[in-house]
Amino acid sequence: MSLTTRILLLVLLALAPALAIQGYNEHALRTSRDEVVRADTMATARTVAEDLSQVAESARQALNFLAQDPAVRAMEPSGCTEYLRRAVRDNPQFAVFALTRSDGTVVCNSLGSAPGSYAVPDRVYQRRAVAEGTFVMGTYARGNASRRDSLHFAQALPDAEGRTVGVLAVAVDLGWLDGYLRRNLRLPSTSVTVADQDGIILVRYPDGTGWVGKPVPPDRQRIVMSRGEGVRVDFGIDGRERILANAKPGGAASSAWVTVGRDRQIAFADVDAATRRGVVLIALGAVLAVAAAFLAGRAFIRRPFDRLLRTASKWQAGDLAARTGLDGADEFGRLGSKLDAMAGSLQRNEADLRDEVRNGRAMQERQVTMLHELNHRVKNTLATVQALARQSTRGGEAPGERLEARILALSKTHDLLTRDDWSGAPLRAVLENELGPYRGGDATFVVDGPDVDLPPRHVLSLGMTLHELVTNAAKHGALSVPDGEIRVTWRVVRTEGDARRLRLDWVEDGGPASPPPTRRGFGTRLIAVSIERELDGKLALDFASEGLRCSVDVPLPAPTVATMSPFTPLQ
Template sequence: MPQPPLRVFLALGLGAAGLVATLVLALVASRVASDRLEQRIETELSDLAYHMAGQLDRSMFERWRDMLILAQDDTIRDPGADLARKRRVLRRAQDTYPDYAIIGLVGPAGRIEATSTGTLEGLDVGHRDYFVQGSRRPYVGDVHDALLLATLRPGRDPADPPRVLDIAAPVHAEDGTLAGVVLGHLDWAWARGMEASLREASHGRRGVAALVLSRDGRVLLGPEDLAGRTLAGHLPSVAQVQAGRDSTAAERWPDGHTYLTGYRATRGHRDYPGLGWAVLVRQDASEAFAPVAELRRQILLWGLVVATVAAGAGWFAAGLLARPLRRLAVAAAALGRGEPMQVPATAVREAHAIGHALGAAARMLRQEAAERQAADARRQLLIHELNHRVKNTLATVQSMARQTARNAASLEGFTHSFEARLLAMSQTHNVLTANHWESAGLRGILAAELEPYAGGRRDRITLDGPAVALSPHVAVPLGMAVHELATNAAKYGALSAEDGRVVVAWEVRDDALHLRWRESDGPAVAPPARRGFGTRLIHASIERELGGRVGLDFAPGGLLCTLAVPLAAREAA
């Protein structure tokens, strides 16, 4: 029986080894890649829950602040103010914030004095939580059915009353006594906007649904088949949220389906304490992990393709190995016959060269992989930093637009003031951009704001102080404050007169920047009758955002403003 040639043995051995190794590697790669993809999908759902919880907290903080601002209105605080004026203030507040079903003022005795709609006035609500608690401190109550409001809406089914949240704040008169409580019934339909925002943030993922649960696990917002149901005790994720944990879990829901659920608790925002809501973002597990199954199929398919190619390559490699062996056999046969032989040269040397080349290639690939990983890490860092800064800038512009509109007497006035403030912000951003957003020089910020008012005269604007580098979180609010001072000086102060002068001096002591703004040789100064928006913006920028101090002295000879800003000021949330 003839023996098979060496090439057959080598081809079968190499082909079988390559096939097995390729399949094993494909299975391992499939498992590793699937695990990472599952982790990424779980992280995305958890991030969606985090995003919606943060939006709820920030939005509720805005509504909370609405009542605090309304409680400071001079007409609302004046017990002797005309009832019609108070109604107009309340109606204007509701027109500004249409998410409220009704806004009212409750007198210190517990009776409703005025409302934005003119209804419910005279009703005794002294026993209600929003009055009892709201007369002591700012108060927010959880979602509940507004049975009384349902009777005021013609055509509304009494069995389906509107759902509202109660937000209240105490009103104190000039002498510090309680003048009443401002109350807003926030329509829960407002929360539907959160769902739309979540759908945008989910980037088109199919089957994603968001739920908001009260502190006791009752569904406040979510699919219609779950509205009003209590999920506490039925889902591990609810128990985890109530225990203060945030994560993602695959769990079976009451409808019998298994969902991948990301969960997070709301924790409030700034001085708004939060209501302890739980945010759940779920997706059917089969849909959530569909990319994982598809990835596994693709890896196995390509593994089979590679294994087949490896078997063919084994056959070819066996031919390459068998050829020098045949030559050695021919040489050995010639030697046995005593004939001259020619021994194949450099067989081992070639293998050594190939091994050396492969080693060099492997080192090069490892180096390239490390460089790509470092580049990816830098790109992700830049993306997160850009996202963070864009969000902060948009939040600042939104607040500035709202406050400017609230204090503008006309569209033209709003446009002029808003564009000026945007330009001030952009000038500070230009200084920061020139320094790669690492820091900005105080002198550069002041020069950018004040040079347009110098009129080519060096003695008109004086800047005196050492070089101070400011972080972006300090530079932007401080730049806005300086812009308001410059604008006020140009309109009413020293810079409105031909011979007026402004001297800005600063120093650093006790880890804080102390800046002194003095105007002279301008019109006579008198204290303003009320605090304008510019003054409020200066206080908000320095005191609220940076934790600093503001001093304003309206001396007859010229305004004196002193600012104290901690250089390690925290970044606003």
């Protein structure tokens, strides 16, 4: 048997594995695509459900805020109407704000309807708010005042004795809600259906005009209720086969259902096209292989064989970057690919070994730096404790307790640094470390500023400063009275030379009036030392009659890769 005949037979035998590989790839590709589409559809459904929950939460916050207005609580029509008009102008996502009595009679709304001009005693949100005395979500409704398809949220208004005397409601226009819920849809073929607790469609995309306000078909409702959250392949309400995902929002919107669908035919269109291309390519390859077997069979065997020998010689000489350049489904192609992969693996292992050696040396250098830095910080900490102990021996009110409190504050700050291997800590975490024990009381805290990561030296000094300010407020300032308020704000500014500085303001209001101190106490000196000497910053204290004002201005180092911890990844 000639070599050409043998090659021809091998080509013919190779067709069967090629077809099998194509079939396997087809199955794997479709299985993988099905999993991806299902996961994406479910993720989209949960995103839409979360967006609906956020709409409900924003409505709750808005109603809680409006309920604090005196005109609203007094149900005074003229003042209430004007207030609600301003509110709806400031919140364009809401169509109408309305205040009704417990019997459903309107008192005022943002459209200026006359008191008693209409009543909503039978609306679901009205009945539930009166019965449950809390924030509720209603069902689909056609607004009495706005004459638009709406979804209502309502908050009960209690009197001084806790009895519900009115209901403050907000209407969300379903047209706006439709655009809001589908703003993140990545594919135009994705369908979205949102239904209320009665199965009435609130949002439907893409053909919402014909469905909003209508009930979901009973057979679809039964499927949703029986299967709950999850993904299935079924026909949508438009009759197209879709991959459907059901999700349930949280919070007050939990009575609604969200269904997101992906058109199955469109989702697998590229897979079908790839299948057709694969079949064509296999057929074309078979024809070309047969032609090559007749015309240049021997040359096609000798050439790759010689290439393998040349490449093996280079590898033997130490050139692991050499490659055979052979690929394909034949023996030489598979052998060449495997050998190329082996050479690539050896080359990568050699490079990884060099990197490992280099990283080990860098780790040793970093550990030495860490030990020097830790030694310096421990000395500073011991000096601070020594100063605290020396001050506590000078007498005064409960010196032992003050010493213990200050050392405890220093310990808490050290705990923050230990969590991140002494690489630093966020300013907000340092602040909450001191304010946390006082939250939940009658005092009000206003904390505002960007996220700022502080180096260890700043964490320790600012931690002691904030502890002294909080302690002073609890003893003499805003935290010593029920209605005190503390506002802490900060910002990062850039000065000449592009240097960064942190500017923090501590403002107390509502505390007892007290004259400025006649002398600088240890706490004041400790703050001054922490800011001016330790951080080379600026400190301004104003013992105003309305409360203490403290301004801190300290330099911040340029952001760099943390070097304190040996576990910080190498760059």
